[in-house]
Amino acid sequence: EKYVVAVVGATGAVGNEMIAVLEERDFPVERLRLFASERSEGVRLNFKGQEITVETLKEDSFQGIDIALFSAGAERSKIWAPIAAKSGCVVIDNSSQWRMDPEVPLVVPEVNPHDLKWHKGIIANPNCSTIQMVVALKPIHDVAKIKRVVVTTFQAVSGTGKKAMDELLQQTVALLNFKDIEIKVYPHQIAFNVLPHIDKFLENGYTKEEMKMVNETKKIMGDPSIRVTATTVRVPVFRGHSESVNIETEKKITAQEVRELLSKAPGVVVIDNPDKNEYPLPIYASGRDEVFVGRIREDESIENGINMWIVSDNLRKGAALNAVQIAEELIKML
Ligand code: A2P
Ligand code: 11C
Numbered sequence: 001e002k003y004v005v006a007v008v009g010a011t012g013a014v015g016n017e018m019i020a021v022l023e024e025r026d027f028p029v030e031r032l033r034l035f036a037s038e039r040s041e042g043v044r045l046n047f048k049g050q051e052i053t054v055e056t057l058k059e060d061s062f063q064g065i066d067i068a069l070f071s072a073g074a075e076r077s078k079i080w081a082p083i084a085a086k087s088g089c090v091v092i093d094n095s096s097q098w099r100m101d102p103e104v105p106l107v108v109p110e111v112n113p114h115d116l117k118w119h120k121g122i123i124a125n126p127n128c129s130t131i132q133m134v135v136a137l138k139p140i141h142d143v144a145k146i147k148r149v150v151v152t153t154f155q156a157v158s159g160t161g162k163k164a165m166d167e168l169l170q171q172t173v174a175l176l177n178f179k180d181i182e183i184k185v186y187p188h189q190i191a192f193n194v195l196p197h198i199d200k201f202l203e204n205g206y207t208k209e210e211m212k213m214v215n216e217t218k219k220i221m222g223d224p225s226i227r228v229t230a231t232t233v234r235v236p237v238f239r240g241h242s243e244s245v246n247i248e249t250e251k252k253i254t255a256q257e258v259r260e261l262l263s264k265a266p267g268v269v270v271i272d273n274p275d276k277n278e279y280p281l282p283i284y285a286s287g288r289d290e291v292f293v294g295r296i297r298e299d300e301s302i303e304n305g306i307n308m309w310i311v312s313d314n315l316r317k318g319a320a321l322n323a324v325q326i327a328e329e330l331i332k333m334l
Contacts, residue, residue, distance in 0.1 A: 009072030085121030128318025240282025
């Protein structure tokens with residue numbers, strides 16, 4: 001069987017990747033429809049050697065569409081996802097709009113595929129930094145029960161979108177040519193800098209990105225008792241989020257046991273040979289599907305603790321790939 005699939009936000013950083021992932025994985029697409037803003041009306045994008053014209057959204061756009069992958073921002077998802085779902089289409093939404101809604105499953109197929117069963121037309125794709133972390137945490141949680149997670153992230157500019165990738169490039173070129181830079185996307189220069197600030201600040205002093213990691217982790221893992229605290233940081237990297245993750249477990253688990261466990265875990269690749277200077281790096285994770293884990297070692301400051309370094313392509317597993325994997329699980333259930 002084949003399906004009519006739509007990508008909403010097709011011209012964006014994630015949307016582009018969604019089209020590529022659908023093609024690469026040979027998702028059974030009968031027809032692909034592409035949507036973006038008026039700015040992109042008439043733009044043609046390639047899918048399997050065919051040119052597809054980008055359309056703008058209208059009330060009846062979703063009629064006849066089976067599955068819609070949304071990545072056009074939370075505001076657009078708020079308006080259009082319910083309209084799409086009403087038309088009988090299943091929405092897989094990459095924005096933050098519906099993630100914490102109790103009526104909406106928040107799914108990482110390696111972690112909680114069972115939650116797909118209770119969807120009511122909208123399924124949420126988690127935040128990129130959360131996805132790569134829970135893929136690595138779940139196998140450990142199942143064996144040793146995670147009590148607490150302390151995470152610091154090093155996030156690529158592609159997480160912000162295309163404009164931020166352009167800004168990093170332009171600032172870098174300008175600075176290397178002793179020219180003035182333009183600062184538009186972030187509150188400060190991003191080239192040759194590190195910003196301890198992703199998304200808006202909230203009243204508790206954390207950023208929205210940090211609280212997404214806290215709240216989404218509990219929902220995906222299905223365990224509100226896991227305590228999570230996060231510091232999220234933007235770094236001048238184009239693609240691939242890196243994370244320093246410290247966990248405390250109820251049961252003792254050794255670094256070697258974690259290495260063995262994660263070596264067998266779906267979607268995970270362990271790269272952990274410090275004697276050869278081998279550990280996960282965003283430049284190698286870029287364009288890849290897996291979550292890479294290394295620097296696995298015991299936290300010597302507590303009884304049952306593990307430190308590790310987790311890297312994955314934020315546009316792939318962090319967004320487009322996870323969304324397409326959800327679609328693959330869905331059609332298996334039909
Ligand atoms: P457009 O390219 O026409 O602006 P990114 O996160 O990389 O910035 O991409 C955002 C995506 O969301 C783009 O594809 C963008 O289209 C799309 N988008 C923005 N506003 C709308 C809208 N009102 N309706 C549909 N798509 C939109
Ligand atoms: C970033 N994690 O790297 C963000 C991007 O909630 O989907 C994704 C924001 C979200 O900037």
